[in-house]
Amino acid sequence: MTDFSDIEVGDEHIELLRRFLSDDPNDPSTFDVSTAESNAIAHNLMAYSAFAVAVLRKFSPNFTIPEVIRYVTDLRKAILRENALQINPRVAEGMIRAVLEDQTLKDREPYGADNEAMVNAGFAVLLELFHGAELKGPELDEFLRESADYARRWLAVQQARQAREEASAG
Amino acid sequence: MTVTDDQVAALRAQLAGQGDEHYRLFNQLDPQAANIGYVALVAGAFFEAVRRRFIKDGSPADDAEIIDFVTSVRLRLEESESKLDPNVGETMIKIALGKLPPEARKNIGGDVGYGTQILLLAGLIADEDLTSNELDEFLARARYFAEEMNS
Numbered sequence: 001m002t003d004f005s006d007i008e009v010g011d012e013h014i015e016l017l018r019r020f021l022s023d024d025p026n027d028p029s030t031f032d033v034s035t036a037e038s039n040a041i042a043h044n045l046m047a048y049s050a051f052a053v054a055v056l057r058k059f060s061p062n063f064t065i066p067e068v069i070r071y072v073t074d075l076r077k078a079i080l081r082e083n084a085l086q087i088n089p090r091v092a093e094g095m096i097r098a099v100l101e102d103q104t105l106k107d108r109e110p111y112g113a114d115n116e117a118m119v120n121a122g123f124a125v126l127l128e129l130f131h132g133a134e135l136k137g138p139e140l141d142e143f144l145r146e147s148a149d150y151a152r153r154w155l156a157v158q159q160a161r162q163a164r165e166e167a168s169a170g
Numbered sequence: 171m172t173v174t175d176d177q178v179a180a181l182r183a184q185l186a187g188q189g190d191e192h193y194r195l196f197n198q199l200d201p202q203a204a205n206i207g208y209v210a211l212v213a214g215a216f217f218e219a220v221r222r223r224f225i226k227d228g229s230p231a232d233d234a235e236i237i238d239f240v241t242s243v244r245l246r247l248e249e250s251e252s253k254l255d256p257n258v259g260e261t262m263i264k265i266a267l268g269k270l271p272p273e274a275r276k277n278i279g280g281d282v283g284y285g286t287q288i289l290l291l292a293g294l295i296a297d298e299d300l301t302s303n304e305l306d307e308f309l310a311r312a313r314y315f316a317e318e319m320n321s
Binding site for chain 1: 232233234237238241244245249251252255256257
């Protein structure tokens with residue numbers, strides 16, 4: 001079980017995400033960061049939060065499951081044309097529907113796959129939605145702020161849950 | 171292994187969109203024989219229908235076409251779209267086309283594989299819009315494949 005108690009999302013995590021989204025993702029210096037576990041967790045959380053914010057901007061408040069299915073289909077076909085690493089459709093759809101709090105979603109993480117498939121799908125969707133929105137300057141700043149806020153809210157929920165579990169176990 | 175006439179009739183009714191007739195005929199089938207013969211017939215029909223749809227000039231369709239088709243079947247299922255796992259659907263089609271080896275379905279349970287074949291087969295036949303005679307010819311070939319594959 002991951003220990004979230006000392007995890008914080010700070011400016012360095014926001015800056016790394018900015019560089020990842022704005023710069024060449026194949027440039028290794030984009031990922032020249034500390035390998036401390038708490039930092040890695042915070043970086044991953046920022047990336048997931050950016051994915052979630054991008055999905056919410058695209059699909060909410062009103063979405064249909066066919067829209068999600070068609071979106072993932074079109075994304076996979078675009079990825080095929082680019083000869084890039086394919087994404088798992090069940091994983092991508094499940095992750096998107098989970099962010100949208102689809103009450104009809106019966107599937108659960110990791111959606112018949114594994115963590116690697118979830119990371120691949122999350123990054124593919126994030127990059128497609130982000131580049132499609134062509135965010136720059138203040139709009140990019142706003143997107144990063146929303147992502148950081150989402151990450152901090154998510155973290156607060158996990159930390160509160162962890163504190164309750166430790167209190168009832170103790 | 172022999173596919174029986176009543177097994178063919180039951181599948182024919184389903185593929186012709188005669189749901190009630192299909193259930194009536196299916197429920198009259200001998201369960202033990204159907205577990206082998208009907209399942210083999212569905213597999214043979216699926217194999218034949220996939221190759222008709224996705225092989226042109228001797229070459230299998232590209233993955234984008236397969237993705238599109240499986241998506242189209244899922245969308246037709248509407249609220250029941252979760253009955254068709256896209257990974258399973260695409261894998262079953264690719265195996266029938268020889269794009270994946272048979273071992274690719276080792277993690278797909280028997281019931282899931284069979285259910286997927288039925289759903290995709292219904293979609294493939296619906297898209298072909300066969301006449302009554304054409305459906306009979308199709309099922310004759312499917313029956314032949316089923317008996318050959320299991321002989």
